[in-house]
Amino acid sequence: MGPCPFALPLPMSFDLVLFGGTGDLAWRKLMPALFQAFRHGTLPPGGRIVGVARDALSDAQYRDLIRQRFEHVELAKRPSPEEFERFAGLLHFQRMDLSKPGDYAALAARLRERNAGTVVLYLATAPQLFTTVVEQLAAAGLNTPATRIVLEKPLGHDLASNRAINETVCRAFGERQVFRIDHYLGKPAVQNLFALRFGNALFEPLWRRETIANIQVTIAEDLGVEKRGGFYDGTGALRDMVQNHALQLLCALAMEPPISADADAIRDEKLKVLRSLRPWTAETLGAHAIRGQYGAGAVRGMSVAGYREEAGVAPDSCTETYVALRAEVANWRWAGVPFYIRTGKRLAARDAHIVVNFRPAPHAIFRTPLSASNQLVIHLQPRDGLELHLLAQGQENRRQVQSLTPVHLNLDFDQRFGAERVGAYERLLLDVIDGRLNLFVRSDEQEAAWRWVEPLLEAWKAGGDTGLRPYAAGSWGPSAASAMIARDGFCWSEEQ
Ligand code: NAP
Numbered sequence: 082m083g084p085c086p087f088a089l090p091l092p093m094s095f096d097l098v099l100f101g102g103t104g105d106l107a108w109r110k111l112m113p114a115l116f117q118a119f120r121h122g123t124l125p126p127g128g129r130i131v132g133v134a135r136d137a138l139s140d141a142q143y144r145d146l147i148r149q150r151f152e153h154v155e156l157a158k159r160p161s162p163e164e165f166e167r168f169a170g171l172l173h174f175q176r177m178d179l180s181k182p183g184d185y186a187a188l189a190a191r192l193r194e195r196n197a198g199t200v201v202l203y204l205a206t207a208p209q210l211f212t213t214v215v216e217q218l219a220a221a222g223l224n225t226p227a228t229r230i231v232l233e234k235p236l237g238h239d240l241a242s243n244r245a246i247n248e249t250v251c252r253a254f255g256e257r258q259v260f261r262i263d264h265y266l267g268k269p270a271v272q273n274l275f276a277l278r279f280g281n282a283l284f285e286p287l288w289r290r291e292t293i294a295n296i297q298v299t300i301a302e303d304l305g306v307e308k309r310g311g312f313y314d315g316t317g318a319l320r321d322m323v324q325n326h327a328l329q330l331l332c333a334l335a336m337e338p339p340i341s342a343d344a345d346a347i348r349d350e351k352l353k354v355l356r357s358l359r360p361w362t363a364e365t366l367g368a369h370a371i372r373g374q375y376g377a378g379a380v381r382g383m384s385v386a387g388y389r390e391e392a393g394v395a396p397d398s399c400t401e402t403y404v405a406l407r408a409e410v411a412n413w414r415w416a417g418v419p420f421y422i423r424t425g426k427r428l429a430a431r432d433a434h435i436v437v438n439f440r441p442a443p444h445a446i447f448r449t450p451l452s453a454s455n456q457l458v459i460h461l462q463p464r465d466g467l468e469l470h471l472l473a474q475g476q477e478n479r480r481q482v483q484s485l486t487p488v489h490l491n492l493d494f495d496q497r498f499g500a501e502r503v504g505a506y507e508r509l510l511l512d513v514i515d516g517r518l519n520l521f522v523r524s525d526e527q528e529a530a531w532r533w534v535e536p537l538l539e540a541w542k543a544g545g546d547t548g549l550r551p552y553a554a555g556s557w558g559p560s561a562a563s564a565m566i567a568r569d570g571f572c573w574s575e576e577q
Pocket of ligand 1: 100101102103104105106107133134135136177178179180204205206207208233234235
């Protein structure tokens with residue numbers, strides 16, 4: 082991808098156009114994030130937020146709708162009436178049917194009359210509309226050097242559809258104008274992973290095959306598909322969580338130190354990781370990839386329905402709600418080190434974390450088994466912090482001086498820096514307005530990720546429900562996932 086042909090102007094003023102301005106994402110995530118930035122004084126002054134949808138709303142009606150929706154936002158992030166009054170001054174509405182080319186001229190005229198230094202076009206609408214919208218934006222002359230376009234996931238449902246969208250986008254915009262969101266990259270914990278690895282000299286010498294036995298990435302949700310059964314049934318856990326979030330985490334864990342904090346320096350290194358992932362073979366497709374689907378069970382003491390009984394889900398659905406993979410980064414640093422990835426819905430807890438298991442001490446002089454020691458745990462959600470698990474001389478048994486006790490050095494970032502830190506969408510929206518691409522995904526990264534998961538998508542589609550393993554809601558997933566990791570002599574973090 083060539084460099085941007087334009088120099089982007091500084092955001093002295095901005096217009097942020099929210100296509101899908103009345104949708105679920107807009108009111109649950111984007112408006113609260115924009116409000117937080119406004120409240121914290123980090124939103125550049127002189128901005129305008131223009132919601133777009135098909136409803137015929139006036140600016141006043143749109144403000145009223147957003148005000149009502151804020152009543153469902155958690156209390157700490159809800160504006161007071163006075164705060165909302167001031168925030169509402171930024172909100173405007175443009176009625177458009179995005180599938181109708183004739184509707185783009187009015188938006189273009191509205192944006193031109195103000196001629197803001199930065200125009201952000203945020204596509205928070207159905208992905209089927211992306212190609213049409215991008216083509217029509219270009220036809221209406223809205224792809225100026227001042228424009229930044231934001232694309233929500235999912236960007237395609239396989240490699241071919243991802244490429245088709247990216248080709249359309251790249252015909253209209255330079256790569257440095259395109260902000261592909263993976264909101265995991267905006268999480269403070271993920272930025273702390275970069276800080277841990279590249280801001281401290283302590284871990285980097287240990288961050289390699291000689292000292293690390295395996296790395297585990299867990300993104301567990303206790304929720305089911307909620308109201309998004311129809312969407313999820315056509316998507317599944319591999320597309321929804323692994324192709325994007327889990328592989329981005331794997332990149333942050335496995336990448337080489339970038340030469341600078343420049344966006345392309347970081348993205349070049351992440352791309353190398355994705356290209357180093359060992360391709361799937363007939364053997365590893367069977368042995369190193371587990372997919373499951375939840376049945377009825379109990380989560381936090383409440384009985385819940387199985388996946389096939391959820392609204393919007395086909396009664397004979399073969400969509401996976403759980404995935405566990407054993408990946409390998411085939412390069413000099415990581416050869417032979419398994420990276421285990423697992424994610425699922427209706428699991429025992431909402432818990433996203435990474436466990437780096439270091440190799441045991443080479444020679445045991447103490448009586449304590451050393452297998453559970455020397456772990457670095459990176460908590461992503463709901464906690465945000467680091468734990469270093471070590472063995473120490475405890476006081477439990479005064480005569481057993483040769484036994485050691487596991488102890489945890491615990492760094493809780495919420496306690497240390499306050500829970501009111503910049504949230505993922507707030508961080509990412511500010512980065513778009515300021516033109517910082519570091520936390521956004523480049524098209525070649527996305528393609529490499531799709532290329533790696535595609536054999537799994539094809540094999541699972543061909544397999545139907547053969548190999549789709551049931552698990553009870555509220556459990557940690559199918560037992561086959563434990564068996565997969567046990568064959569390497571390891572176990573998942575909660576089994577230790
Ligand atoms: P949604 O609730 O269905 O909202 C869709 C929005 O697009 C509505 O404002 C809708 O308004 C508008 N829209 C639909 N068709 C339109 C058209 N032809 N012309 C103009 N506006 C149109 O969807 P969502 O959940 O917000 O998701 C939006 C995007 O974000 C999707 O790509 C989704 O995959 C992605 N995403 C969502 C979430 C989430 O938590 N919701 C998370 C990650 C990614 P009208 O129908 O009134 O026109």
